[in-house]
Amino acid sequence: MRVIVSLFALAISASASSQDLPLGFGIASPTHLSADRPLYLYSSADGHPSTATPLDSLTVSEGPHHAELATAPPWLDPEAVRLDYDLLTFRVIALRRYWVEVVVHTRDVRWPPRTMWLDREAVRFVPWAAYLLEIHSIETSEAAPVFASPADPTPPIGWTTAERRLHVLEVRHTWARVALADATEAEAGPLGWVRWHDGEHLLVQPSILH
Amino acid sequence: MERAEGTERVKGPFTPFRPSPSSDIRPGLPSSEPEVCGRMGVGANHALSYKPEPPARDVTHRMDMTSTLNRPKPEPRDRTGSSPRLRLGLLLLAAALAAPASAQNGLPGPDPDAPLGLGMALVRTTDAPQPLTLYDHPAFDEVPHEVPVDNATALDSVTFAPGRGRVSIKTAPPDFLPEVLDIQRGRIAFRIQTLATDWVEVVTNRADSRTAWIRRDRVEVMSWPTVLLLFLVTVDSETNPLRSAPTEDAPVLATTPPDWQLRTLAVRGDWLLVSTLGLADRIPPSGWIRWREPADTGDARLLVGGIGQE
Numbered sequence: 001m002r003v004i005v006s007l008f009a010l011a012i013s014a015s016a017s018s019q020d021l022p023l024g025f026g027i028a029s030p031t032h033l034s035a036d037r038p039l040y041l042y043s044s045a046d047g048h049p050s051t052a053t054p055l056d057s058l059t060v061s062e063g064p065h066h067a068e069l070a071t072a073p074p075w076l077d078p079e080a081v082r083l084d085y086d087l088l089t090f091r092v093i094a095l096r097r098y099w100v101e102v103v104v105h106t107r108d109v110r111w112p113p114r115t116m117w118l119d120r121e122a123v124r125f126v127p128w129a130a131y132l133l134e135i136h137s138i139e140t141s142e143a144a145p146v147f148a149s150p151a152d153p154t155p156p157i158g159w160t161t162a163e164r165r166l167h168v169l170e171v172r173h174t175w176a177r178v179a180l181a182d183a184t185e186a187e188a189g190p191l192g193w194v195r196w197h198d199g200e201h202l203l204v205q206p207s208i209l210h
Numbered sequence: 211m212e213r214a215e216g217t218e219r220v221k222g223p224f225t226p227f228r229p230s231p232s233s234d235i236r237p238g239l240p241s242s243e244p245e246v247c248g249r250m251g252v253g254a255n256h257a258l259s260y261k262p263e264p265p266a267r268d269v270t271h272r273m274d275m276t277s278t279l280n281r282p283k284p285e286p287r288d289r290t291g292s293s294p295r296l297r298l299g300l301l302l303l304a305a306a307l308a309a310p311a312s313a314q315n316g317l318p319g320p321d322p323d324a325p326l327g328l329g330m331a332l333v334r335t336t337d338a339p340q341p342l343t344l345y346d347h348p349a350f351d352e353v354p355h356e357v358p359v360d361n362a363t364a365l366d367s368v369t370f371a372p373g374r375g376r377v378s379i380k381t382a383p384p385d386f387l388p389e390v391l392d393i394q395r396g397r398i399a400f401r402i403q404t405l406a407t408d409w410v411e412v413v414t415n416r417a418d419s420r421t422a423w424i425r426r427d428r429v430e431v432m433s434w435p436t437v438l439l440l441f442l443v444t445v446d447s448e449t450n451p452l453r454s455a456p457t458e459d460a461p462v463l464a465t466t467p468p469d470w471q472l473r474t475l476a477v478r479g480d481w482l483l484v485s486t487l488g489l490a491d492r493i494p495p496s497g498w499i500r501w502r503e504p505a506d507t508g509d510a511r512l513l514v515g516g517i518g519q520e
Contacts, residue, residue: 025433025435095436096439130431133407169406170404171328172405173510199510
């Protein structure tokens with residue numbers, strides 16, 4: 001079943017991801033999404049995508065300024081979608097040589113979350129560590145401790161606040177070294193290290209847009 | 211709040227890469243990186259040996275006596291500056307490195323307690339690459355945090371020499387022992403400890419987990435799922451048997467012989483779906499093994515080995 005997705009697009013923002021989702025391995029985004037190249041969704045990863053039959057698809061149309069979502073399954077709820085910024089991302093749960101399994105209903109409360117398979121060649125897979133360095137900044141949903149070192153279990157040297165966005169400078173294991181994204185001159189420089197995942201869930205919220 | 215200094219090094223459980231303070235890093239090549247200071251070869255027991263450069267600047271190289279590497283006595287050199295033994299050593303090195311990492315006789319294997327890291331940084335050596343410079347921790351104190359190479363401190367480097375049909379390592383630090391050294395297939399792979407926008411911290415000695423930084427545009431960064439789908443793996447079947455489902459209480463399908471190489475079909479969470487082709491009769495065509503410890507915390511460890519052969 002397909003629906004026109006004008007409402008669907010309004011319902012999704014770039015910050016729709018849920019921290020309750022399984023951590024997964026990173027983010028997948030379509031590489032060649034266009035009016036004549038839909039993104040096919042597969043229910044299983046049998047054989048090669050070229051010989052598999054998709055369950056559904058996501059299509060776009062050419063708008064006056066940018067591509068717009070045309071049709072999509074009603075249950076489709078990606079990690080983030082802002083086609084005016086050429087942005088459509090899914091959380092990657094599993095990988096095969098020719099396939100990538102992604103969460104297709106980000107805000108679903110069911111466990112495990114609903115997933116589908118994509119042709120790996122139709123998307124760009126970015127592991128979390130690289131993704132956190134690529135995007136504009138991260139946020140913490142509530143105050144999170146900042147440490148001087150990721151290996152030294154000393155008391156925190158400070159706390160993040162939900163209002164301040166953080167640039168990621170480097171990523172080591174479960175830790176990210178951060179600086180304030182909107183730092184004043186007096187605040188310039190790294191803050192310290194924050195935990196970005198706990199092995200099961202993402203502890204920070206990617207903030208994709210400026 | 212922390213106000214890190216320019217060359218702050220993050221304290222960690224890893225020994226920082228500290229080659230000789232008297233390293234003879236030659237003035238840089240244009241638009242590339244500085245060349246190397248040390249040389250390594252392979253002795254009769256296939257343990258890496260170290261031979262200093264000719265003392266052009268009256269410089270000697272300090273050996274890390276805690277490492278597993280041996281330092282030979284100085285030898286006479288020919289007009290090219292390399293001794294016959296050195297050249298032989300390099301030939302033996304090339305032969306040793308042609309084997310997969312898991313079968314490099316005499317070379318130390320990966321430290322089983324090494325931190326999991328983020329994946330592998332792959333250097334392709336098929337096209338006689340420029341020297342691979344190893345740097346000290348670049349300063350990330352500025353935002354934007356791109357650190358010009360000129361502002362990073364070069365510690366040492368690896369140089370390459372074109373050969374007949376393949377590139378060989380010409381010189382390298384005495385304790386250079388990455389996760390994968392497969393000259394025959396033209397690749398060197400390091401375990402990634404830290405990732406930054408333009409830099410990557412890699413383990414340069416898999417036996418003692420010492421690290422150095424490399425420019426990110428010199429390597430192909432691969433996350434663990436990508437690595438595990440690319441290379442065959444081995445597993446300790448006593449502690450990590452092949453199961454019918456990705457849970458600890460799933461029935462055991464089979465145990466794998468030592469060094470049995472498994473092909474990964476899928477990576478999901480902490481588990482690998484691997485092919486059981488040729489492993490045993492009358493078992494399903496695939497089964498599950500763990501590739502990392504249950505929680506991917508800072509202390510997580512890799513549970514599969516033998517990475518290096520496709």
